[in-house]
Amino acid sequence: MNEVTLNNEVKIPQIALGLWKVKDEKELEGAVLEALEAGYRHFDSAQIYGNEAMLGKALKKSGAARGELFITTKLWNDNQWSGDVIPSFEESLKNLQSEYVDLFLVHFPVTETRKMAWVQMEEIYKSGKAKAIGVSNYTIKHLEGLLSWCEVKPAVNQVELHVFLQQPQLLDFCQKHGIVVEAYSPLAHGKGLDNPVLAKIAKAYGKSPAQIMIRWCVERGLVVLPKSTTPERIRENIDVFDFALTLEEMKEIEGLESDLRTCWDPTNVA
Numbered sequence: 001m002n003e004v005t006l007n008n009e010v011k012i013p014q015i016a017l018g019l020w021k022v023k024d025e026k027e028l029e030g031a032v033l034e035a036l037e038a039g040y041r042h043f044d045s046a047q048i049y050g051n052e053a054m055l056g057k058a059l060k061k062s063g064a065a066r067g068e069l070f071i072t073t074k075l076w077n078d079n080q081w082s083g084d085v086i087p088s089f090e091e092s093l094k095n096l097q098s099e100y101v102d103l104f105l106v107h108f109p110v111t112e113t114r115k116m117a118w119v120q121m122e123e124i125y126k127s128g129k130a131k132a133i134g135v136s137n138y139t140i141k142h143l144e145g146l147l148s149w150c151e152v153k154p155a156v157n158q159v160e161l162h163v164f165l166q167q168p169q170l171l172d173f174c175q176k177h178g179i180v181v182e183a184y185s186p187l188a189h190g191k192g193l194d195n196p197v198l199a200k201i202a203k204a205y206g207k208s209p210a211q212i213m214i215r216w217c218v219e220r221g222l223v224v225l226p227k228s229t230t231p232e233r234i235r236e237n238i239d240v241f242d243f244a245l246t247l248e249e250m251k252e253i254e255g256l257e258s259d260l261r262t263c264w265d266p267t268n269v270a
């Protein structure tokens with residue numbers, strides 16, 4: 001599995017199993033065990049997903065060594081108040097049956113509370129209980145605000161990003177500031193998998209359109225978080241390291257940009 005290096009030298013596996021909307025314990029356990037067998041080591045959860053405890057249990061059951069795993073979780077909006085961040089984080093650790101997380105993210109740039117939340121995130125980072133901290137759903141404006149005063153720079157910004165929502169300015173900005181971008185919903189929730197450009201490129205490599213979407217993210221240096229609980233798809237989504245897109249194909253895919261948001265749009269959040 002390819003790894004990307006964060007701004008504090010922590011290494012992050014480039015493809016993770018996304019766990020958004022996975023609420024059934026058996027289904028989650030099946031997906032995690034399948035993913036581990038397929039070579040995944042990186043699992044992306046969040047307090048609001050309600051599945052941290054299921055993930056902790058599944059990982060324990062797998063017998064995988066903690067040091068081999070990369071676990072991300074995210075601070076939910078209601079827990080961004082100063083006094084709530086650390087207790088909610090401790091609860092996450094308990095759920096995950098772990099002494100630490102590899103990456104802890106502020107889930108959304110809530111206007112009133114995101115600044116006080118980050119101060120507490122920095123404390124957690126300094127305690128060593130989060131190996132890296134970052135944000136999610138931040139636009140350039142939100143990042144500029146944070147970078148103007150923070151002590152610990154965010155290592156990651158996790159945003160919706162796929163071939164139909166390419167976010168080139170945000171990518172440039174993050175690259176310039178040493179922030180790794182993680183692409184959530186890299187398959188646009190399955191929308192556009194029948195796109196003829198993707199189908200043509202997929203055919204040329206004997207791959208699926210989903211694999212082309214994921215490979216495009218890999219080639220842009222992103223960490224990619226496809227969600228699936230289907231065994232064949234879990235395997236398919238990580239099987240993208242044996243081919244490379246040409247410059248011409250990357251250009252063709254650039255033409256698919258259509259500002260398609262399948263999730264939150266933080267653009268107008270003050």
Ligand code: A2P
Nearest residue numbers: 185186187188189190210226227228229230233
């Ligand atoms: P499922 O979990 O039933 O396999 P995203 O990661 O962009 O949010 O997309 C997740 C959606 O895409 C889920 O509905 C998931 O379904 C589906 N999906 C995941 N991997 C693939 C794939 N390789 N081919 C087609 N659909 C997929």
